[in-house]
Amino acid sequence: MRAVLQRVSSSSVEVGNREVGKIKTGLLILLGIGENDTIEDMKYLADKIVDLRVFSDQSGKMNLSALDVDAELLIVSQFTLYGDCRQGRRPSFADAASANKAEELYEEFISYINKYELKVETGEFKTEMKVSLVNEGPVTILLDSKRDF
Numbered sequence: 001m002r003a004v005l006q007r008v009s010s011s012s013v014e015v016g017n018r019e020v021g022k023i024k025t026g027l028l029i030l031l032g033i034g035e036n037d038t039i040e041d042m043k044y045l046a047d048k049i050v051d052l053r054v055f056s057d058q059s060g061k062m063n064l065s066a067l068d069v070d071a072e073l074l075i076v077s078q079f080t081l082y083g084d085c086r087q088g089r090r091p092s093f094a095d096a097a098s099a100n101k102a103e104e105l106y107e108e109f110i111s112y113i114n115k116y117e118l119k120v121e122t123g124e125f126k127t128e129m130k131v132s133l134v135n136e137g138p139v140t141i142l143l144d145s146k147r148d149f
Contacts, residue, residue: 001041001105002081004030007054007139011074013123014130021121026072027054028133031109032081033102034095041145042105046113049073054139062139066118073113076123076131077106099126 005027012022029049055064055071066073079102083091097105103125114120123129142149 001034001037001045001109001145002032003045003049003143004078004081005049005052005054005139005141005143006030006133007136008074009134009136011131011133013074013076013121013132015124015127020124020129021074021076023072023074023119023121025069025136026074026119027066028131029073029075030078030081030131031075031106032078033097033105034082035097035101036095037097037101037105037145039105039108042109043112045143045145046109048143050113050116050118052141052143054141067116070118072119072121074121074123075106075110075113076129077102077125 008026008028010024011028013020050066053063053065055069057063079093079096082093082096084095085091106125110122
């Protein structure tokens with residue numbers, strides 16, 4: 001399972017002309033699910049995200065977690081995080097999970113992260129979305145449950 005985290009002062013997602021998710025200070029989480037991902041991958045990534053110290057303390061150091069600052073989370077599915085561009089000119093998505101498996105783990109991720117009692121908003125699975133954000137810092141972090149990077 002892969003995630004791109006962006007520390008934001010605001011972020012929103014639209015489907016068509018309808019806003020389906022919106023947050024203020026927090027994290028935009030672009031979530032990709034691979035064919036070999038499991039519940040353990042999902043738990044590892046969710047726990048890592050809420051505990052990752054990417055928010056500034058009073059000294060300006062990134063020393064506070066989403067839990068410490070009561071951050072809001074916007075979770076958006078993005079299968080293209082599994083795009084393999086090493087060969088040719090068109091990405092291969094062979095390592096991305098099937099739609100059914102990905103949707104199941106995406107919903108499990110949302111349910112699991114809700115246990116932290118942070119405000120959670122989402123995009124819509126398997127839908128063309130427009131994501132807007134104001135990146136703070138900018139801070140952008142890549143995470144992989146297999147620890148490939």
